[in-house]
Amino acid sequence: MTTMNDNLVEVRGLKFHFAQRAIFNDIDMNFQRGKVTTIMGPSGTGKTTLLRLIGGQLKPDQGSVVVDGLSVPELARKELYGLRKRMGMMFQSGALFTGISVFDNVAFPLREHTNLSEAMIRDLVLMKLQAVGLRGARDLMPAELSGGMARRVALARAVAMDPMMIMYDEPFTGQDPITVGVIMKLIRTINDSLGLTSIIVSHDVQEVSAISDYLYMISNGKVVGEGAPGELGDSSSRWVQQFMKGEPDGPVPFHYPAEEIERDFF
Amino acid sequence: MFNWFQYIGRSALLVFQRLGRAHLFLFRVLAAVPSLFAHFGLLVAEIYSVGVLSMLIIVVAGLSVGMVLGLQMYNTLVDFGAESTLGPVVALSLVRELGPVIAALLFAGRAGSALTAEIGLMKATEQLSGMEMMAVDPIKRIIAPRFVAGIISMPMLAAMFSAVGIWGGYFVGVGLLGVDDGAFWAQMQAKVDLFDDVLNGVIKSIIFGVAITWVAVFEGYDAVPTTEGVSRATTHTVVYASLIVLALDFILTALMFGEM
Numbered sequence: 001m002t003t004m005n006d007n008l009v010e011v012r013g014l015k016f017h018f019a020q021r022a023i024f025n026d027i028d029m030n031f032q033r034g035k036v037t038t039i040m041g042p043s044g045t046g047k048t049t050l051l052r053l054i055g056g057q058l059k060p061d062q063g064s065v066v067v068d069g070l071s072v073p074e075l076a077r078k079e080l081y082g083l084r085k086r087m088g089m090m091f092q093s094g095a096l097f098t099g100i101s102v103f104d105n106v107a108f109p110l111r112e113h114t115n116l117s118e119a120m121i122r123d124l125v126l127m128k129l130q131a132v133g134l135r136g137a138r139d140l141m142p143a144e145l146s147g148g149m150a151r152r153v154a155l156a157r158a159v160a161m162d163p164m165m166i167m168y169d170e171p172f173t174g175q176d177p178i179t180v181g182v183i184m185k186l187i188r189t190i191n192d193s194l195g196l197t198s199i200i201v202s203h204d205v206q207e208v209s210a211i212s213d214y215l216y217m218i219s220n221g222k223v224v225g226e227g228a229p230g231e232l233g234d235s236s237s238r239w240v241q242q243f244m245k246g247e248p249d250g251p252v253p254f255h256y257p258a259e260e261i262e263r264d265f266f
Numbered sequence: 267m268f269n270w271f272q273y274i275g276r277s278a279l280l281v282f283q284r285l286g287r288a289h290l291f292l293f294r295v296l297a298a299v300p301s302l303f304a305h306f307g308l309l310v311a312e313i314y315s316v317g318v319l320s321m322l323i324i325v326v327a328g329l330s331v332g333m334v335l336g337l338q339m340y341n342t343l344v345d346f347g348a349e350s351t352l353g354p355v356v357a358l359s360l361v362r363e364l365g366p367v368i369a370a371l372l373f374a375g376r377a378g379s380a381l382t383a384e385i386g387l388m389k390a391t392e393q394l395s396g397m398e399m400m401a402v403d404p405i406k407r408i409i410a411p412r413f414v415a416g417i418i419s420m421p422m423l424a425a426m427f428s429a430v431g432i433w434g435g436y437f438v439g440v441g442l443l444g445v446d447d448g449a450f451w452a453q454m455q456a457k458v459d460l461f462d463d464v465l466n467g468v469i470k471s472i473i474f475g476v477a478i479t480w481v482a483v484f485e486g487y488d489a490v491p492t493t494e495g496v497s498r499a500t501t502h503t504v505v506y507a508s509l510i511v512l513a514l515d516f517i518l519t520a521l522m523f524g525e526m
Contacts (some may be wrong), residue, residue, distance in 0.1 A: 081401040095396030109400045112407075120413055157400075 008033045008197040013063035016046070016053060023049050025221035027065070031199055035213040037193050038200040040243065042252065045218050047201035049094070051167045054199070055089060056080045056143055068164065069238075070256070085113055087167035088158030091192055092173060094150035096142040102129070106157045113161065121157040128156040132186060145221055148179030153185060164196040166190070172204045180204075184211050209233070217243060219252070287483045298403070298410040308411040316377045316479075317419025318410065323425065324369055324377050328427035331368060332434025333358055340436075340443050343442040349439075353450035354457035356435035357428075361458065361467040362523065366427030366462050370474035372427075373420055373439070374507035378482035381412055385486025386496035394487075409483050416482070420475025421468050428467065466522045473514060478507040 008138055009031035016024045021048035026191045031037045039047050052058045056072045064073045070083055096105050103177035106125045110116060116124070132152040142150060151171060158166050168187065172180045191198045193219040202208045208215065209229040217225040217232070217240055225232055233244055242250035258264075302309050311510035335356050343349045383406065388394050394404045430455075439445040457466065482503045 053396075057398060080401070084399055084401040087399065089396070089399040091392045091396055093392050095392035097393055097396075098391070112400070112402050117305075161400075201490065 006032050006034065006165060008068055008096075009199065010066045011054075012066075014060050014065065014254040015062040016049065016058070016060045018049070024060075026147045027161070027218065027221070027223050029216055029223065031197060032214065033197050034191075034195060034209055036188065036198040037214045038202055038208040039218060040201075040203055040205065040208065040218045040241070041218040042203060044109075046221070047101065047203075047218070048169050050218075051089065051169055051199065051201055052068075054167065055084065067086065070106070085109075085161055086164045088161070089162040090151065090158045090166065090171060092149075092166045092170040094142070094154040096145075096150055096153055096228055098142050098166045100141075102134065102139065102140050102142070102145070102153050105153060106160055109157065109160045114240075122138060123158070129153075131159075132156045132188065133182070140188065146179075148175050148182065151175070151179075151183060155183075155190070159190060159194065159196075163193065163196065165199065168198065168200040168202070171200060172207050180207055187211055205246070217252055219243075270418075279451060282490075286372060287488060288480070291484050291487065292480055292489060294405050295353075295409050297415050298406040299414060301406045301483040302410055302414060305411070307421075308407070309414055311412045312415035313419055316381065316415045320373060320376050320419065320423055323372055324427050325430050327368060328365075328430035329370055329434040331364055331427075332360065332431030334354065334434075334436045334455050335364070335431065337443075340439055340445065349443075349445050350449035351453050351457075352445050353452075354433065356439070357432050357454045357458050360422035360428040360431040361436075361463050363467075363508040363515070363519070364426045365431065366451060366467050366471040366474060367511060368428065369424040369427040370471065370478060370511045371418065371508055373416075373475075374478045374482075374511065375504055377416065377419070377518045378478050378507050381416070381479070381482040383490070383496060385409070385412075386489035386491075386499050387488065387511045389489060390491040390496055399448035407468070409487060416479025417461035417475045420478065424467065424471035424474075442506045451483045462522075466518075470515065470518050470522075473518065474511050474512050476509045477514060479511065481507045506518050 008013045009029075011027060011029040014024045014027045014029075015022070029039075037166065039050060041047055049058065053060055054067060054072065056065075056075060059073045067083060068086070072080070072083070075083065097103075097108065100108070103125055106128055107121050110121050110124060114121075123124070126135055126138065129138055132155050134149060134152055134156065135174065137153070138146070142153070145153065171183050172186065175183065184207055187198060187200065200208055200212065209232075212229055215227060215229055215232050216223055216224075219239060224239050225235050227235070232240060235241065235244075239251040241247070242252055248254050336352065337357075339352055339355045340349055343352055343355065349409075385394075388404075388408065394408065397404045397407060436450060440447050440450050485499040485503045486496075489495045
């Protein structure tokens with residue numbers, strides 16, 4: 001059980017709908033300081049939406065999202081931007097600026113938000129790129145990077161301002177096993193060495209189980225399971241078991257709802 | 267029948283909703299314009315992208331239109347023995363109407379569509395979201411420089427179109443068809459008024475620049491972030507901006523040169 005002060009992010013009674021569809025229906029979550037917490041669930045359950053709610057890009061219909069003691073939906077733009085300077089986010093696509101080099105991408109937040117000299121920025125950027133193993137790729141353009149390299153650059157950019165937390169949107173999707181291994185190692189290492197709080201949304205069970213301290217599972221707008229990776233694997237919930245083991249049929253049915261099969265064939 | 271009314275009502279509501287969004291967006295962009303003083307380099311880069319890179323099409327089109335104008339006008343004027351007035355006829359046609367309007371239509375097709383596609387793709391590839399999450403306002407960093415660059419570039423391109431067009435008319439009229447060189451320029455100087463003709467043309471092109479760039483940046487920013495959405499937004503920019511230019515041209519011409 002965690003105390004209030006241990007949680008960097010707290011979500012309480014969150015309700016959110018989009019296009020008349022309920023994405024979240026009264027969910028509570030805690031994201032403990034210094035830990036790697038993962039939100040899992042099938043595609044389309046609103047995992048990315050949750051990150052946008054935490055980052056203040058969307059406002060909830062009801063409930064609260066509190067980050068480091070600040071109620072995100074109630075913040076004015078200036079305060080919200082102040083908070084975001086202390087947050088990093090790695091988008092699924094990397095979201096690198098395609099018109100500028102790897103170096104300039106990582107330097108971007110530093111140039112926007114600090115008055116550091118170019119020499120100092122150069123050193124900081126090269127340190128961040130060194131941490132993700134891409135110091136030698138500083139002069140490449142984003143179009144010249146592989147998907148995995150783009151995510152590593154995005155990670156270097158996300159930590160450029162030494163944030164208190166970092167959010168990862170589907171960091172492993174579509175990557176080869178070596179890249180997945182590299183990103184897994186980076187997430188854990190960066191979290192521990194920089195003393196960050198990490199929030200991952202993913203549906204890659206094995207990968208996140210290996211690096212997460214705590215897992216949440218969401219489906220149909222509800223939290224259907226939570227716990228440490230070991231606890232969740234032993235869960236008695238059939239839904240959680242189906243998801244963790246990747247079973248094709250179960251509480252999440254294989255067949256899309258349809259009328260009786262006899263009516264189509266006989 | 268009821269469905270039909272429902273459809274009309276819903277469509278009208280969507281149009282007004284979009285117009286409202288476009289105006290709120292414009293106010294946000296205008297509020298962000300002062301921030302450009304701190305990022306002057308961004309504006310210069312966008313003037314290059316929006317304006318300088320549009321010069322080739324403007325110069326080629328201006329020369330072509332001017333030459334055709336010279337040829338057609340000469341054929342008519344010569345019947346009345348008035349070919350010496352070719353200079354003012356070509357110049358007035360260009361600075362009052364053809365320069366601002368055709369340059370604006372070309373600008374919408376070349377720079378407007380590029381702006382929409384660029385901003386729409388930045389949205390589709392989460393670059394705008396990424397910027398917001400880095401506490402950088404995309405309206406200030408991306409939209410405002412492009413908006414102002416469009417407004418600055420448009421009158422310059424229109425002036426360039428008119429100047430090159432007059433050259434084209436001169437080349438055909440004086441160079442090929444034998445109109446008197448001195449008469450061509452002297453009549454033009456006598457008949458073309460700096461304020462009534464040239465300045466009104468410049469005002470027109472500034473207003474066209476505002477309209478086209480507003481449509482272009484809004485369509486990009488408001489695009490559905492998919493391949494199809496960006497493609498549709500780009501088409502919208504060219505169609506809407508062109509129609510707005512033609513409609514505004516009539517209104518402005520009536521106000522500036524009409525006897526109403």
